[in-house]
Amino acid sequence: MNIIKKVIFLLLLLSFGRAYSQEIEPLKNEEMVKQIFQDNEKKIVVINLWAQWCQPCKIEMPGLVKFSKENADDMKLILVSLDDKKDLETKTKPFLKSCDVDFISYINAFDKDEKLIMMLDKNWEGAIPATFFYKDGVLVKSLIGMQDEKQFQKALNEVKKM
């Protein structure tokens, strides 16, 4: 009985650890972004550019994550961090954990930043936070600057009607 309890405890522990493991993959090139669009072809893909050193990004993040979870049937949130790799374990992951981010997110690893900027939105100058809505891989809405949950929801509702 004791062993069964221990096994159950361990399984619970493992599942908890998995749910809250902050998996962050390097986003290296355009092909990876296109693959994300393909993998989520039936959903609106929402890409948010942020960094742990960016205060407005951190302020909007909890609302953004909540918004994405409430609209999980319609959209897929992709977080792309501009943090330095050296801050990944000590700053980036703990912050994502504090915001209940329990899905894979990304760190910018393009060889040149301008390639990522131009791919996401040709009219964007690179200021963060920035959030982009894509339908069938095509950009349909850009939100530059800090937003709240209501603004994200309003944008999604607009995009759904397009």
Add this chain to the structure above:
Amino acid sequence: MSKLKSVIFLIILFISSTSASFAGENPKELKIGESVPDFSITNYDGNTYSLSLNSGYTVLMFISCECPYVQPYTSRINALANEYSAKGVTFWGVNSNNNETTDRVKEHKTEKQYPFPVLKDNASYIADLFGAKKTPEIFVIDKNMTLVYHGRIDNDKDESKVTSSDLKNALEELLAGKIVSNASTVSFGCGIKR
């Protein structure tokens, strides 16, 4: 009576246009080749800086005391300012972040040994005039008050990875009497806190 109505109308028009130009909600998007608005600012250093009084080219650099995309550029912007000031180019830093105090801006200028003035842009007035959105963000203006370059300093905050020194290239072309070949460039940066 009719005159009175006209005067009231003009007063309302003046107030509404003045408040709009200071509101900063819809910063104007300046394009290459367009005329830039003039400004005059009395800075914490006791000097008054008026854009239209500069002769030659002016480099306006929107910077921040904290942004991690600005800090790695210290040696590069100092070198550019030293090299091109000697060739008649005016360099001004502008700090438009409302969360960075005048004292902090003064301290930061000293820490970084910037060889150019840093204007404390209270209420983000200059940032709104130019439609500046982030730091670092560069505007180069010619003596006729025309925008001739807008964008980044170079294409990587890590100096060892730079493959295109865009601001330097632009200044070289301008001083040689040429049109800037890559006059509009993009980079990541920290949004200006208005």
